[in-house]
Amino acid sequence: xxxxxxxxxxxxxxxxxxxxxxxxxxxxxxxxxxxxxxxxxxxxxxxxxxxxxxxxxxxxxxxxxxxxxxxxxxxxxxxxxxxxxxxxxxxxxxxxxxxxxxxxxxxxxxxxxxxxxxxxxxxxxxxxxxxxxxxxxxxxxxxxxxxxxxxxxxxxxxxxxxxxxxxxxxxxxxxxxxxxxxxxxxxxxxxxxxxxxxxxxxxxxxxxxxxxxxxxxxxxxxxxxxxxxxxxxxxxxxxxxxxxxxxxxxxxxxxxxxxxxxxxxxxxxxxxxxxxxxxxxxxxxxxxxxxxxx
Amino acid sequence: xxxxxxxxxxxxxxxxxxxxxxxxxxxxxxxxxxxxxxxxxxxxxxxxxxxxxxxxxxxxxxxxxxxxxxxxx
Numbered sequence: 476x477x478x479x480x481x482x483x484x485x486x487x488x489x490x491x492x493x494x495x496x497x498x499x500x501x502x503x504x505x506x507x508x509x510x511x512x513x514x515x516x517x518x519x520x521x522x523x524x525x526x527x528x529x530x531x532x533x534x535x536x537x538x539x540x541x542x543x544x545x546x547x548x549x550x551x552x553x554x555x556x557x558x559x560x561x562x563x564x565x566x567x568x569x570x571x572x573x574x575x576x577x578x579x580x581x582x583x584x585x586x587x588x589x590x591x592x593x594x595x596x597x598x599x600x601x602x603x604x605x606x607x608x609x610x611x612x613x614x615x616x617x618x619x620x621x622x623x624x625x626x627x628x629x630x631x632x633x634x635x636x637x638x639x640x641x642x643x644x645x646x647x648x649x650x651x652x653x654x655x656x657x658x659x660x661x662x663x664x665x666x667x668x669x670x671x672x673x674x675x676x677x678x679x680x681x682x683x684x685x686x687x688x689x690x691x692x693x694x695x696x697x698x699x700x701x702x703x704x705x706x707x708x709x710x711x712x713x714x715x716x717x718x719x720x721x722x723x724x725x726x727x728x729x730x731x732x733x734x735x736x737x738x739x740x741x742x743x744x745x746x747x748x749x750x751x752x753x754x755x756x757x758x759x760x761x762x763x764x765x766x767x768x769x
Numbered sequence: 770x771x772x773x774x775x776x777x778x779x780x781x782x783x784x785x786x787x788x789x790x791x792x793x794x795x796x797x798x799x800x801x802x803x804x805x806x807x808x809x810x811x812x813x814x815x816x817x818x819x820x821x822x823x824x825x826x827x828x829x830x831x832x833x834x835x836x837x838x839x840x841x842x
């Protein structure tokens with residue numbers, strides 16, 4: 476049991492507890508959405524009233540490797556019965572990886588009130604809370620208006636190359652130490668999606684899960700400050716977070732942007748699957764240097 | 770219905786740490802095996818008993834982990 480003071484975070488309004496969701500999931504202005512790595516998890520049982528979004532088909536363009544377009548995001552919101560004033564509560568497996576990915580896209584398209592359920596699906600299950608296997612019938616909406624994409628939240632390849640060459644931003648590699656070093660090309664048991672292993676030169680290795688407690692909740696503000704500040708990532712310069720495909724780095728992006736309140740944080744969703752396949756891109760191998768030596 | 774008898778345990782398969790989570794919803798047991806670091810789910814199995822669900826999840830995870838190649842760094 477962790478007793479983290481959520482009010483201490485820079486933007487506590489973007490995080491809700493499992494109890495808050497239990498109390499509010501049926502509110503007419505609240506839409507709870509589960510987003511998992513593997514959509515089978517939703518079918519096993521979910522928060523009553525929650526719908527599911529599949530990251531591969533509903534939160535990504537299925538032709539081009541890209542996030543949703545503005546029009547696609549509007550369609551997704553409308554189909555989910557979400558209006559611009561809906562409180563959108565997101566949660567999922569793997570400590571909210573893809574829930575954070577969905578949160579990031581919702582912010583890119585300007586959804587005002589979007590929140591993560593702290594601890595995600597894991598905490599809900601561990602607490603023995605109510606589950607449903609029913610898929611709720613949703614009355615679609617029609618008037619959702621997304622904003623023009625806020626690209627200050629996203630890093631594309633040229634910005635990452637610029638950061639690497641000219642040190643214009645701190646690069647944070649949130650993958651596991653073995654992925655960072657190049658010992659493995661993908662997380663154990665998952666398909667390899669790159670031609671080269673290693674990391675972007677100058678990147679700091681701060682695995683995403685260091686920001687999470689054992690129960691899936693986020694660590695306290697002081698612990699997070701210590702974690703990132705200890706690696707020289709203190710918000711004094713822009714930050715770009717990356718992983719393999721951009722979902723774990725969404726989790727870190729959320730921590731840096733909303734819990735620590737850093738002003739300029741981007742998620743590089745191209746991540747190692749892009750960089751590790753680029754012809755001629757510089758790659759470094761080996762374990763992370765201690766802070767201050769990199 | 771509520772999730773009941775939630776449990777987690779750690780084991781090693783093919784040289785990799787694996788976290789096995791299981792829980793019951795009504796008459797159905799669900800088990801998940803993840804790779805700890807980064808924590809990605811490798812297998813999700815539903816079965817009539819905890820033992821069956823966990824055994825199948827572990828077998829599937831072992832199969833996937835056996836394919837992981839280690840590079841010399």
